[in-house]
Amino acid sequence: MAQTPQYRRIYELLRKHIVDGVYKEGDLLPSENELCRVHNITRPTVRQALDALVHGGFIKKQQGKGSIVSSLPQGIGILSVSGTTSAVGINNLKTKILTGPEVRAWAGAFMFPLSQVEKESGYVYIERLRILDEKPIFLDVNFLPNINLPRFTSRSFENRSLFDILRKFYNIQVTGGEQRLRAIKADENIGNHLQVKKGHPVLHLERKIATNRVDYYFYSSIYCNTDISAIYGAF
Amino acid sequence: MAQTPQYRRIYELLRKHIVDGVYKEGDLLPSENELCRVHNITRPTVRQALDALVHGGFIKKQQGKGSIVSSLPQGIGILSVSGTTSAVGINNLKTKILTGPEVRAWAGAFMFPLSQVEKESGYVYIERLRILDEKPIFLDVNFLPNINLPRFTSRSFENRSLFDILRKFYNIQVTGGEQRLRAIKADENIGNHLQVKKGHPVLHLERKIATNRVDYYFYSSIYCNTDISAIYGAF
DNA sequence: TGAAATAACTTGTAAATACAAGTTTAAATT
DNA sequence: AATTTAAACTTGTATTTACAAGTTATTTCA
Known part of the structure; x- marks a missing residue:
């Protein structure tokens, strides 16, 4: 029913927060269960969003610890699909x-x-x-x-x-x-x-x-x- | 219990089959449900394996149709993690x-x-x-x-x-x-x-x-x- | 015969649940 | 106090179920 799937929404949201500096390098994202509670969705859906963030190079996951925000790249990211192009230096x-x-x-x-x-x-x-x-x-x-x-x-x-x-x-x-x-x-x-x-x-x-x-x-x-x-x- | 997870096993298997030419460019892989039956696993597990193949550039998925085998790259693939390095031209x-x-x-x-x-x-x-x-x-x-x-x-x-x-x-x-x-x-x-x-x-x-x-x-x-x-x- | 409707596939999204395995914190023991 | 143990987290893997949505083949109807 939803035009854009839920995992996509969560992905976009978290991605924006990382790019905007709400979460900084080395920070832990809210845990999967916490994201479930906050957005009222289930863990597979949250994990689908987090997988996309990993794929885009925005976070790294560590078992037992959490999702760690990666450093924003220095160069220009045009190698991955929506990885970093739209993330960095789009202003200037x-x-x-x-x-x-x-x-x-x-x-x-x-x-x-x-x-x-x-x-x-x-x-x-x-x-x-x-x-x-x-x-x-x-x-x-x-x-x-x-x-x-x-x-x-x-x-x-x-x-x-x-x-x-x-x-x-x-x-x-x-x-x-x-x-x-x-x-x-x-x-x-x-x-x-x-x-x-x-x-x-x-x-x-x-x-x-x-x-x-x-x-x-x-x-x-x-x-x-x-x-x-x-x-x-x-x- | 299993040392290597099941989805990894299926991934390796399918990947090998693609590289070895069992499935050729444009071919359809067995459907997700068929892979479930054959390997006696569930669809999320199968999908995890297929996602990895998509990520590696080995297949493309099309809703309603199936998993379509991509062409093996002409050049040398060292950009992705296990994408194509080990896949192509490793012999010579x-x-x-x-x-x-x-x-x-x-x-x-x-x-x-x-x-x-x-x-x-x-x-x-x-x-x-x-x-x-x-x-x-x-x-x-x-x-x-x-x-x-x-x-x-x-x-x-x-x-x-x-x-x-x-x-x-x-x-x-x-x-x-x-x-x-x-x-x-x-x-x-x-x-x-x-x-x-x-x-x-x-x-x-x-x-x-x-x-x-x-x-x-x-x-x-x-x-x-x-x-x-x-x-x-x-x- | 030809077109439209239907059925039978396919993958996509999502929920609810369970346990394994790694990490951290707190409690218990020495 | 220091060490060990246990508990409470975290993510990883996996099952089961359900329906949505796109594609293909079949059937039905005109």
Whole structure:
């Protein structure tokens, strides 16, 4: 009946409290039984929420002791699905649209194999520069198969998470994905955007992102300048 | 009573079957209820095993349909805990010990903050080169705090997973961790080992690895040549 | 025959319960 | 007082039950 499941609500709540500093590093979260009482739910449900927090790297659990809040990462977390991207430095992380959103047709080879439906549909192209403290940190190039995305190209993307828009307007939620990482030399174009010399080492991520819409994936190619801040991930 | 929990057994079994090709990409695993019947366990237990497979990127689940086997990754999976390292290409992945194992004392700054106990204990140092198809793929430098690791320096590490040794002889299992990624220029030393020119882009991972032993972490600094095969990860 | 309704599957969420195992605190014993 | 023991916590594993929700195959009806 509930649109969002209970464990999700508890997860979001605890996550927010950790990010906001209600619980600090090393603190113990309320025990599972206490969370049960407070929110009037059962332990399996609480544990489902806590598992998600562990998976996101927000807490560690220790048998007999409790759920210990982890330190918030120093770098930028884009390795896990909702792990830390939305958690850290989102305040001073600005977004600049370089190209799009505009509809294009697939041409040439692509970083991931595409289905027939995807090929026929074309894609929405968005190229963005993400800026942290006035310094360009990463350039992300996004490919969203143009399947059931009405009025997408006319939406505003400035300083807004792509994920948020997909969730809010199209009820598309990211459920996971796969990625490849490489260290490459920046070419002329990437170098200009990231303000590094041509040939400078840059981290390249190629991602295929799965959603709650069955068989709907979208794709991102991300170039990171890791000189200032590293990419962070929990596992 | 059971030394290893049931869900772990089922997880290992299914994982092996996927890796061995019993279930191929796109195949459906037996349904949860079927796995219950076959292994004489209950659905929450089965689901715990399947969750672990999802987390490792081996399957995707679709409500109403089933558990769909994912494609085995092309690259080398060292991003997740037991995700794909041990799954892919372990046959032709050779290991060459460059230094150690030998006990050393901490000196100077370290990539992660250390506890007092860790500082006082020193660490076991191991430097290894991992070779895939006669080509050096990555160089890993490991720091294991020298706490309760009897006879560690005298063990043989050739062509053997560090994780395996820790599990087998010391009952230490990797439960998770955190990592930072950077694209850097190879220096003289790294360039020589990885057979790339000095200044060539190399992927650098700094990892703090958590274990089932409370407060026991170990650390790895990994340098990857991603020219031939990328680093792969599911999330 | 073709479309719609139904049944029989699948996974997702959730409750209530039980005991095992690790940690901490308090009490009892020496 | 110091040590040991026990109790009261904590999380880990597991069962049983129930219904919701999505998918597929079958049946029914027009």
